[in-house]
Each structure stands twice: as C-alpha cells, then as structure tokens.
Amino acid sequence: MKILGQFRLEINTEETLVTRAFSGRAGRSIATNYALAATGLGAPALAPYPVQRGLTSKMRDNAQSTGDVHRMQAWAGQSAQLARAEPAAAALSRMWKEAESSWL
Numbered sequence: 001m002k003i004l005g006q007f008r009l010e011i012n013t014e015e016t017l018v019t020r021a022f023s024g025r026a027g028r029s030i031a032t033n034y035a036l037a038a039t040g041l042g043a044p045a046l047a048p049y050p051v052q053r054g055l056t057s058k059m060r061d062n063a064q065s066t067g068d069v070h071r072m073q074a075w076a077g078q079s080a081q082l083a084r085a086e087p088a089a090a091a092l093s094r095m096w097k098e099a100e101s102s103w104l
Helices: 033-039 051-066 088-103
Strands: 016-019 027-030
Touching: 016 033
Parallel strands: none
Antiparallel strands: 016 027
C-alpha cells in the first residue's frame, strides 16, 4: 500500500498484524511502532473495548495532529498491498468499468 490518508508508506501484507492495541477490538493494522510494542513480549495486557480506545485516545489524537503514523490507527485489511493512491472518483470510475467489463 502506498498511501494512508496523506501519509505515503510502502506496506507489504506481512507488515500488517491483527491487534486490539488501539480500541480493544481486533483489527488488521499496519505494523507501526506502537502496534508492535503493544503486542510484543512483555507488553501489558490490553483493556477491553471501549476502555482501550479511551486509553489510547490522546496518543491517537496527538499522532493525527503531528502526522506521526507510528502512533495512530493505521488499519490495513488483508489486501493492503493492492491499494492504489488515487482520488475516490477515479477509483469508483475504474471499479465501475471493471465491473461492466466482467458482465459482458
């Protein structure tokens, strides 16, 4: 994947992990410094949702305002490497054309 909002990253599938570190609910995250530290050996136990979300809110807010991708929620999904850096209108147009061509 090459883009996360306004942040440019190079991400491979193996650089993601399933974690509850940000919210207390499982999600596939880019393996950022915080996600790796929170899931590493010796890390404290994570709190359940919504407590964990509250515990990380100031860190996530600060990360968003300073552009620190390693402390913000950076969700990736299973096919993150297939993402393209393109405007939403272009993505929808491309997907529509691909769907139309598959109908023929």
